[in-house]
Amino acid sequence: MLAPLFLTIGLLYIGYACYSLHTLLCKVRPLGIPYFVVPFYRSPFVLVFIFPFMKLLIKAFGLTHPRFFLMAPDWQVRQRYEIYRFIGSDIFFTVSPWKIILHVADPDMAVEILAGKGGDGELCPKPSGGGMVDLFGENVVTAEGEVWRSHRKIAAPVIGKSSLSIVWKEALTQIEQMIQYYDRHEAINTSYRDFRRVTLGVISHAGFSKVMEWVPLTTAIANEKDGEGSYQKCLHVLFENFKWTAIAPSWLLEILPFKALREAGWAVNGFRLFINEWFEEKKAKVELDNKTALKPPKADLMGILITSNNAIWLGNLLTRNAFVQAHPLSLQHLANSLQIFILAGHETTGHTIASAIYLLAMYPEYQVKLQKEIDSILGDSDHRLTSYETHFDAFSSGWIAAILFETLRLFPAVTVTGRQIGPTPRTFPRAGCQRPITLPSGIDFMIQILGLSHNPKYWTQPGKTEAESAISEFRPERWLPKSGDSTMFKPYNGSYIPFSIGTRGCLGKKFAHVEFTAIMIGLFRDMSVEFDSCGGRKTFEGARLECLEQMKKFELKLSLQPTGEMPGIKWVRRRR
Numbered sequence: 001m002l003a004p005l006f007l008t009i010g011l012l013y014i015g016y017a018c019y020s021l022h023t024l025l026c027k028v029r030p031l032g033i034p035y036f037v038v039p040f041y042r043s044p045f046v047l048v049f050i051f052p053f054m055k056l057l058i059k060a061f062g063l064t065h066p067r068f069f070l071m072a073p074d075w076q077v078r079q080r081y082e083i084y085r086f087i088g089s090d091i092f093f094t095v096s097p098w099k100i101i102l103h104v105a106d107p108d109m110a111v112e113i114l115a116g117k118g119g120d121g122e123l124c125p126k127p128s129g130g131g132m133v134d135l136f137g138e139n140v141v142t143a144e145g146e147v148w149r150s151h152r153k154i155a156a157p158v159i160g161k162s163s164l165s166i167v168w169k170e171a172l173t174q175i176e177q178m179i180q181y182y183d184r185h186e187a188i189n190t191s192y193r194d195f196r197r198v199t200l201g202v203i204s205h206a207g208f209s210k211v212m213e214w215v216p217l218t219t220a221i222a223n224e225k226d227g228e229g230s231y232q233k234c235l236h237v238l239f240e241n242f243k244w245t246a247i248a249p250s251w252l253l254e255i256l257p258f259k260a261l262r263e264a265g266w267a268v269n270g271f272r273l274f275i276n277e278w279f280e281e282k283k284a285k286v287e288l289d290n291k292t293a294l295k296p297p298k299a300d301l302m303g304i305l306i307t308s309n310n311a312i313w314l315g316n317l318l319t320r321n322a323f324v325q326a327h328p329l330s331l332q333h334l335a336n337s338l339q340i341f342i343l344a345g346h347e348t349t350g351h352t353i354a355s356a357i358y359l360l361a362m363y364p365e366y367q368v369k370l371q372k373e374i375d376s377i378l379g380d381s382d383h384r385l386t387s388y389e390t391h392f393d394a395f396s397s398g399w400i401a402a403i404l405f406e407t408l409r410l411f412p413a414v415t416v417t418g419r420q421i422g423p424t425p426r427t428f429p430r431a432g433c434q435r436p437i438t439l440p441s442g443i444d445f446m447i448q449i450l451g452l453s454h455n456p457k458y459w460t461q462p463g464k465t466e467a468e469s470a471i472s473e474f475r476p477e478r479w480l481p482k483s484g485d486s487t488m489f490k491p492y493n494g495s496y497i498p499f500s501i502g503t504r505g506c507l508g509k510k511f512a513h514v515e516f517t518a519i520m521i522g523l524f525r526d527m528s529v530e531f532d533s534c535g536g537r538k539t540f541e542g543a544r545l546e547c548l549e550q551m552k553k554f555e556l557k558l559s560l561q562p563t564g565e566m567p568g569i570k571w572v573r574r575r576r
């Protein structure tokens, strides 16, 4: 009885999919851009249920045609620029029955999509729905229009400016505590988690005035009773299981009969609860201070967000911002964004630092260079007494900056960013001598941050061949100022966008740069990093190859990170 019904529904669905695919192909073919037909696009459902299966098939049958690897998760990470080389174009479409996506490794076009405004004066909007950042409701990353503008105007001065002294100090403190721990314990560093813990400490202090002492994640979780531990456990479980959170709301996940799903639901709700508690605590404090204090104390990110809503201290902090006054955000919006600030503000930076540390373990010669830079700038002074105001600029055009930029070129925490074309057709420029292209509405863009940062047209160095420029290798010196110059190498506009660009570019770019700099100083002033030799059983070369192999398997979860076990590293006192 049911079989014919299902069969009919199935046939109707296939008929509709074929018709829809035909319609989309009719739109794409006249444009003269290479395209691949694919059966699905990267939706949460496909990501969780279909991609893993495709990965197995591709591996088992050794499928090498681009059509197959375009169906694998994270093809951007594996392919980098190779697919564009293969098809001879810096842009191409994938067309599925549901979506046309233009993949872009053309810098001129990327700049126009991310930063240019259409005939209506608006930026290309972000594609709606489906990501982990949607989990916490409309927030600074997902909102558009006035809500987004208000978020940005309120948070930008704190994240981009007034919190930077605390970022510097707290980064040094966290590193000091981490090093002391490794001095006391014969433990092998679990870099990605450890640095995520460091950056969580920094954002918690700088954004929320929460001071957290550095302890390894396992110790923190074992101390669950102290609140801080269970907060970290929620975050940890969330990171481990985030893919499930995209397929159903957390209340539903929590009651499903699968452990991983229940844990994911529990973690989302738990994390939300913690932030709401902090939020309420802070709100009460702000109100109390307002009644009792003569002068409002310096506010952190959470304080600024709260005051922006209830206009308590608008006179002092925000009156000059007429836009925010005219468009105050709801408490719900503010709480949503606080959750995103914690996630966006520590995972990306923590993983970038860990990747840099592994690269430095693989190429110890660069450790020596950055240690010399630290020594020459600090002389005999104690690095723990440095400050953002007095020292950041001195380090912003040398080896530390070069190592950050090169790490983000090879392993950008965010590998791709999406936009939509908007309701009307629009013309986009293309790099080189290529004609601009006019695209109809209904197209999504995937700006391939990794494809751009490996495009040989922009990364082959003057006077060198592509091979000599070692584009896929770690060569921080490519960023250093030329002799007689003081400014660092400026890549072709749009060919290097790890923080994205334009008004929707990363709000925490400077925050991350300051944090990275202080952490490198804190680590390498007295220490060096080495691969653990496992009691003499592993050679340096063996560990290096293992590390390279693991790095090839990085995947984009919430941010780019390892999927397998990275080789152990350890911190040793520096030989002077």
Ligand code: HEM
Residues within 6 Å of the ligand: 140, 141, 142, 152, 159, 203, 341, 344, 345, 346, 348, 349, 352, 408, 412, 413, 414, 417, 418, 497, 498, 499, 500, 503, 504, 505, 506, 507, 508, 509, 511, 512
């Ligand atoms: C190495 C570290 C980081 C990297 C590589 C990074 C990268 C990015 C990228 C590529 C975007 C654009 C996303 C898109 O267009 O969809 C973005 C947006 C954003 N980032 Fe970061 N980020 C980092 C650190 C931070 C930090 C430390 C914070 C906050 C303290 C932060 C807060 C944000 C926010 C709020 C947005 C949304 C901006 C908007 O839509 O207006 N990020 N980030």
